[in-house]
Amino acid sequence: MRKIVLTLLALAAPLPAAAHVVAAPDTARAGSYAAVAFRVGHACSAGDVTLKVRIEIPPGVVSARPQPKPGWTYEIEREAGADPKAAPSAVTFTGRLPDEAFDDFPLLMKLPTAADTLVFPVIQTCEKGESQWAEVPSTGAPGEKLSRPAATLRLIPADAASAGHKH
Numbered sequence: 001m002r003k004i005v006l007t008l009l010a011l012a013a014p015l016p017a018a019a020h021v022v023a024a025p026d027t028a029r030a031g032s033y034a035a036v037a038f039r040v041g042h043a044c045s046a047g048d049v050t051l052k053v054r055i056e057i058p059p060g061v062v063s064a065r066p067q068p069k070p071g072w073t074y075e076i077e078r079e080a081g082a083d084p085k086a087a088p089s090a091v092t093f094t095g096r097l098p099d100e101a102f103d104d105f106p107l108l109m110k111l112p113t114a115a116d117t118l119v120f121p122v123i124q125t126c127e128k129g130e131s132q133w134a135e136v137p138s139t140g141a142p143g144e145k146l147s148r149p150a151a152t153l154r155l156i157p158a159d160a161a162s163a164g165h166k167h
Helices: 002-012 015-019
Strands: 022-024 027-029 033-040 049-056 063-066 073-077 090-098 103-110 117-120 122-126 129-133 151-156
Touching: 022 151, 027 033, 033 049, 033 122, 033 151, 049 103, 063 090, 090 103
Parallel strands: 027 151
Antiparallel strands: 022 033, 033 103, 049 090, 049 122, 063 103, 073 090, 117 151, 122 129
16 A cells, blocks of 8 residues: 555656646757647646647747647647748647646747747636746746746757758
8 A cells, every 4th residue: 555655646746847838848959840749737727628728939930830639620820921831920729628637739840040948838728717828037037936937948059960950
């Protein structure tokens, strides 16, 4: 019995970090193509159901393509008057995700060439409300605690071996 309890405690330990919408992985090479999943760990409130997940694409991302998900539809938004082949400004997934479950919303992106941290505000719409995961730390306060942090992707410099790789 003690072994079961310890196992359950070990499994529960990572849950608080998954409570926010996070990018997984949270690091990628600058200038690369990267598949990044935006993980929704719970509904907007206890017992609620997530109906939409809108991921805002930051400037500099060259392209972003959603991966179709069974039971979900997606809509790609572009700035008014933008070239149909231009990078989207947002991707919205629509479906149903109960509070007791989590899910990933993947995008394949061509990332900017400069090493930086990209910020992806995510709007989670539920039956009983909405959560805007859009807060960013104040300048110079990277350890600042935020109640609804935006998902982030840290871009690391491309190394010489990958610099010549093209798609």
